[in-house]
Amino acid sequence: MQKFKTELDGVWIIEPTVHQDNRGFFIESYSKRSYEGLGISQEFVQDNHSLSKEAGTLRGLHYQRPPYAQGKLVRVLAGAIYDVAVDIRSSSPTFGQWVGVILSADNYRQLWIPQGFAHGFCTLVPDTQVSYKVDQYYNASADRGIAWNDPELAIPWPVNTPLLSGKDGAYQSLSVIDQEELFP
Numbered sequence: 001m002q003k004f005k006t007e008l009d010g011v012w013i014i015e016p017t018v019h020q021d022n023r024g025f026f027i028e029s030y031s032k033r034s035y036e037g038l039g040i041s042q043e044f045v046q047d048n049h050s051l052s053k054e055a056g057t058l059r060g061l062h063y064q065r066p067p068y069a070q071g072k073l074v075r076v077l078a079g080a081i082y083d084v085a086v087d088i089r090s091s092s093p094t095f096g097q098w099v100g101v102i103l104s105a106d107n108y109r110q111l112w113i114p115q116g117f118a119h120g121f122c123t124l125v126p127d128t129q130v131s132y133k134v135d136q137y138y139n140a141s142a143d144r145g146i147a148w149n150d151p152e153l154a155i156p157w158p159v160n161t162p163l164l165s166g167k168d169g170a171y172q173s174l175s176v177i178d179q180e181e182l183f184p
C-alpha cells in the first residue's frame with residue numbers, strides 16, 4: 001500500500017496492494033493498522049455507498065458544517081469518477097483551492113479527504129458505484145453545499161450539463177458563504 005501527496009495539505013491518494021490471480025483480485029480496502037501507518041487514524045463511524053446510473057452525474061460539492069464536519073475515504077467499486085476536494089478551512093493558505101483525481105474500479109485508487117474540505121464527484125461511465133467511509137455521522141441539519149459550477153473555483157468537470165439533484169442545482173458560490181458555516 002502506498003500513499004501519494006496531492007497539491008493540498010492533508011489530502012492523499014492511496015493505492016492499496018492489489019493481489020491478482022487466476023480468479024480475479026484481492027485488496028484490503030481498509031485496515032485500521034495499515035491506515036494508521038499512513039497517518040490516517042480517524043475512527044470511521046459510517047460507510048456510504050451510492051449508485052449513479054448515468055455518466056455525467058454530479059454529486060456535490062458537499063460538506064457538513066462544524067461541529068459535524070466529516071473526513072471521507074472514497075473509492076470506486078464499479079465505473080469511474082472525477083473526484084474533487086475543495087479546501088474550505090478558513091485559516092488555510094490554500095483556502096478555495098481544489099484537487100481533482102480520477103478514481104476507478106480499474107485503478108483501485110482511494111482519496112483521503114480530511115475534515116475541512118467540500119467533496120464532489122462526476123461519474124465518467126454509466127452505473128458507477130462509489131463507496132466511502134466517514135468519521136462523523138450524517139447530520140441532515142448540518143448538510144451544506146457549494147455550487148458545483150462556482151466560477152471562482154472553475155473546476156474542469158468532464159461535462160458541461162451534468163445530471164444533478166435539485167439540492168445540488170441550488171447551492172451558492174463559496175465566496176458568499178458565511179465563514180461560520182465553513183471550517184475554522
Ligand SMILES: Cc1cn([C@H]2C[C@H](O)[C@@H](COP(=O)(O)OP(=O)(O)O[C@H]3O[C@@H](C)C(=O)[C@@H](O)[C@H]3O)O2)c(=O)[nH]c1=O
Pocket residue numbers: 048050059060062063072119120121138165167
Ligand atoms: C449523505 C447521506 C444522505 N442520506 C439521505 C438523505 C437523502 O434522502 C438521500 C440522498 O442524499 P444526498 O442527495 O445528499 O446524497 P449525495 O448527493 O450522494 O450526497 C453525498 O455526496 C457526496 C459527494 C458526499 O461527499 C457525501 O458526503 C454526500 O454528501 O440519502 C442519508 O440518509 N445519510 C447520509 O449520510
